[in-house]
Amino acid sequence: MEEAKGEVRHVLLAKFKGGLSEDEIDQLIKGYANLVNLIPPMKSFSWGKDVSIENLHQGFTHIFESIFESTEGIAEYIGHPAHAEYANLLLPQLDKVLVIDYKPTVVHL
Known part of the structure; x- marks a missing residue:
């Protein structure tokens, strides 16, 4: 594995299940x-819809896309109770x- 220190980006591509309303997707x-407020090594969060x-x-x-301070930061994020709770809401959708x-x-250049 590459050196653990230095900015690491965490990218998640998703397709929501049919039948979810836009409001339900917005709440997710x-x-x-909100995880950026709960998990210290998570430095930023951005998202968007495909427009290609x-x-x-x-x-x-x-x-x-989330930005972390290091690969250790991602490990802390993955193991954090707030992430686990959120993943249990998101992944089934x-x-x-x-x-x-x-x-x-x-x-x-």
Whole structure:
């Protein structure tokens, strides 16, 4: 594994199950966003809906990205009771999910 220190991004791609209302989805997103207030190593949270014209989304409709201070921070996040409680609410509402953690490489031209 690469060095643990340094910013790590946690990306979750999701497809919500059919039958959920926009309000229900909004409440789930608000719950996800609130984790940044409860889990100290989670430094930021952003999200959005797919708007690509390429049609390569493979059914995923939403993207969620969190920034952590290190891979240890992600481990703390995963083990945190607030994350476990939230995951138990979110995951049953998803048809598809994909999670990738990565250390960003910035290219300066």
